[in-house]
Amino acid sequence: xxxxxxxxxxxxxxxxxxxxxxxxxxxxxxxxxxxxxxxxxxxxxxxxxxxxxxxxxxxxxxxxxxxxxxxxxxxxxxxxxxxxxxxxxxxxxxxxxxxxxxxxxxxxxxxxxxxxxxxxxxxxxxxxxxxxxxxxxxxxxxxxxxxxxxxxxxxxxxxxxxxxxxxxxxxxxxxxxxxxxxxxxxxxxxxxxxxxxxxxxxxxxxxxxxxxxxxxxxxxxxxxxxxxxxxxxxxxxxxxxxxxxxxxxxxxxxxxxxxxxxxxxxxxxxxxxxxxxxxxxxxxxxxxxxxxxxxxxxxxxxxxxxxxxxxxxxxxxxxxxxxxxxxxxxxxxxxxxxxxxxxxxxxxxxxxxxxxxxxxxxxxxxxxxxxxxxxxxxxxxxxxxxxxxxxxxxxxxxxxxxxxxxxxxxxxxxxxxxxxxxxxxxxxxxxxxxxxxxxxxxxxxxxxxxxxxxxxxxxxxxxxxxxxxxxxxxxxxxxxxxxxxxxxxxxxxxxxxxxxxxxxxxxxxxxxxxxxxxxxxxxxxxxxxxxxxxxxxxxxxxxxxxxxxxxxxxxxxxxxxxxxxxxxxxxxxxxxxxxxxxxxxxxxxxxxxxxxxxxxxxxxxxxxxxxxxxxxxxxxxxxxxxxxxxxxxxxxxxxxxxxxxxxxxx
Numbered sequence: 308x309x310x311x312x313x314x315x316x317x318x319x320x321x322x323x324x325x326x327x328x329x330x331x332x333x334x335x336x337x338x339x340x341x342x343x344x345x346x347x348x349x350x351x352x353x354x355x356x357x358x359x360x361x362x363x364x365x366x367x368x369x370x371x372x373x374x375x376x377x378x379x380x381x382x383x384x385x386x387x388x389x390x391x392x393x394x395x396x397x398x399x400x401x402x403x404x405x406x407x408x409x410x411x412x413x414x415x416x417x418x419x420x421x422x423x424x425x426x427x428x429x430x431x432x433x434x435x436x437x438x439x440x441x442x443x444x445x446x447x448x449x450x451x452x453x454x455x456x457x458x459x460x461x462x463x464x465x466x467x468x469x470x471x472x473x474x475x476x477x478x479x480x481x482x483x484x485x486x487x488x489x490x491x492x493x494x495x496x497x498x499x500x501x502x503x504x505x506x507x508x509x510x511x512x513x514x515x516x517x518x519x520x521x522x523x524x525x526x527x528x529x530x531x532x533x534x535x536x537x538x539x540x541x542x543x544x545x546x547x548x549x550x551x552x553x554x555x556x557x558x559x560x561x562x563x564x565x566x567x568x569x570x571x572x573x574x575x576x577x578x579x580x581x582x583x584x585x586x587x588x589x590x591x592x593x594x595x596x597x598x599x600x601x602x603x604x605x606x607x608x609x610x611x612x613x614x615x616x617x618x619x620x621x622x623x624x625x626x627x628x629x630x631x632x633x634x635x636x637x638x639x640x641x642x643x644x645x646x647x648x649x650x651x652x653x654x655x656x657x658x659x660x661x662x663x664x665x666x667x668x669x670x671x672x673x674x675x676x677x678x679x680x681x682x683x684x685x686x687x688x689x690x691x692x693x694x695x696x697x698x699x700x701x702x703x704x705x706x707x708x709x710x711x712x713x714x715x716x717x718x719x720x721x722x723x724x725x726x727x728x729x730x731x732x733x734x735x736x737x738x739x740x741x742x743x744x745x746x747x748x749x750x751x752x753x754x755x756x757x758x759x760x761x762x763x764x765x766x767x768x769x770x771x772x773x774x775x776x777x778x779x780x781x782x783x784x785x786x787x788x789x790x791x792x793x794x795x796x797x798x799x800x801x802x803x804x805x806x807x808x809x810x811x812x813x814x815x816x817x818x819x820x821x822x823x824x825x826x827x828x829x830x831x832x833x834x835x836x837x838x839x840x841x842x843x844x845x846x847x848x849x850x851x852x853x854x855x856x857x858x859x860x861x862x863x864x865x866x867x868x869x870x871x872x873x874x875x876x877x878x879x880x881x882x883x884x885x886x887x888x889x890x891x892x893x894x895x896x897x898x899x900x901x902x903x904x905x906x907x908x909x910x911x912x913x914x915x916x917x918x919x920x921x922x923x924x925x926x927x928x929x930x931x932x933x934x935x936x937x938x939x940x941x942x943x944x945x946x947x948x949x950x951x952x953x954x955x956x957x
Contacts, residue, residue, distance in 0.1 A: 377426025470553020697737025754816025
């Protein structure tokens with residue numbers, strides 16, 4: 308029996324000896340690699356934080372004390388020692404453990420998270436709730452240095468220093484987030500890591516200050532100013548101390564005994580304290596430690612080599628196709644620049660960075676800044692592409708409205724992972740972009756069904772004079788060539804891909820192929836289904852929607868986004884305004900609920916959003932209609948056929 312087999316709760320860690328704890332750390336790393344090789348997951352971050360997690364649980368006794376994990380990428384060891392050892396094999400699987408802390412999953416998960424930079428603010432909230440209610444427990448938060456590139460973390464640090472309440476911030480400094488960290492704070496932490504030890508620096512500084520003669524009050528004041536200047540120049544942690552924190556470190560984050568000792572001191576100090584621990588992302592697993600992204604997150608892999616398992620059938624991902632298209636468009640227009648918020652590889656911009664390093668900007672985990680920075684670039688005459696996951700753009704919604712749309716600036720938002728994102732779960736599903744962007748005036752919102760259309764839409768957006776947003780899913784692109792020159796696009800024009808008089812299915816983006824597959828199934832059941840690709844959610848092709856409603860017994864809308872306020876609601880409003888509200892209408896899309904984690908295809912099937920599921924739901928809907936339901940309320944009308952969308956300007 309291994310040491311891990313004897314740990315059913317954090318209380319079991321307290322009696323373990325040093326050698327047993329070292330063995331436990333090795334077993335935890337082995338379990339993380341074994342499980343993630345099968346299920347995928349955030350390998351590198353959790354491997355690097357094992358000793359930190361063990362030290363936290365031996366010093367802070369949750370749930371009486373509160374432990375908060377920023378982002379949650381570092382929490383796998385936490386899950387293993389808090390009663391979830393046997394369930395760990397289900398990590399990121401449908402019905403299994405989440406890849407992130409979830410309050411409903413365990414009493415030891417004090418706060419749910421999966422987006423960066425929230426941890427310090429949440430921990431400060433716990434600390435003040437304790438103070439106001441007369442509680443006595445300690446509050447600690449584990450935050451990575453990558454999360455400190457986010458503005459929310461700075462806001463929380465500033466507020467915590469002002470409030471002065473007891474809180475311990477354990478800064479896990481591995482110089483990585485998803486891509487290598489960027490920015491002034493990363494440079495500052497690097498300087499601290501490479502400096503002599505704190506005690507030696509302190510000794511040298513004190514010797515220098517003692518040598519300064521003090522003669523008279525003016526000299527004394529000058530000496531004090533010099534002392535303060537020298538302290539901020541030399542002493543590590545001056546940045547945090549200026550914000551009202553005590554600073555301890557930097558320390559070796561893999562020296563568990565040392566981390567415990569420093570955390571004990573931090574807890575006893577009172578007030579806000581930062582403990583700066585330096586770790587290695589991917590520690591203990593050579594493929595993770597040496598990879599560019601340190602195995603931040605990914606699918607299954609061969610544990611012996613670290614190489615990914617499975618493949619995409621030779622087809623590129625949407626992210627890769629986007630990156631290739633961006634490079635080609637930038638080649639013909641020196642105004643095109645690309646911006647990412649710490650997601651160069653995830654969004655497919657690696658090739659752009661290599662081709663145009665002076666026109667590529669990684670701003671760190673700072674989505675608000677990314678959008679306003681893009682607005683400034685656009686106002687200055689550039690054509691910025693902001694490549695960002697759909698779920699992350701939610702964090703900059705006000706900036707999209709205030710800085711981009713209100714000023715009608717030509718910023719192109721390319722939203723990756725729109726719809727079901729898979730095993731990362733509800734925090735990462737891009738369920739809401741169609742609904743929240745559809746509400747923004749003067750913003751063109753579209754969803755390509757293939758990479759050729761993505762190319763055409765990107766070209767049209769970059770040639771326009773206002774903001775655009777294009778959304779596309781996770782996974783491989785359909786097998787359609789996209790290496791030719793862009794074709795002209797008429798904004799607000801969709802196209803009919805299949806005719807039929809029983810039902811009109813209006814789909815958008817990734818659901819167009821699903822609708823075509825459903826139409827084939829319905830045809831075998833004697834149902835003629837028209838399929839139209841709306842292409843644009845805003846401005847909607849109202850003429851197409853109205854003609855479809857007049858040509859069929861019923862209208863069905865299909866989208867990989869929430870049905871609350873999304874594409875279906877846009878079509879419904881259009882038909883109501885045209886006096887076609889009596890036409891039977893069915894919205895299909897993501898439910899008005901948070902979708903759990905699981906494999907993308909399986910989740911879509913479970914939600915009835917694969918071809919078989921859509922066909923079944925449409926057939927049931929039609930079967931339930933009165934037999935005498937006529938064709939659309941205003942009689943039959945002509946619909947355009949494929950090919951009539953294109954032509955004209957951009």
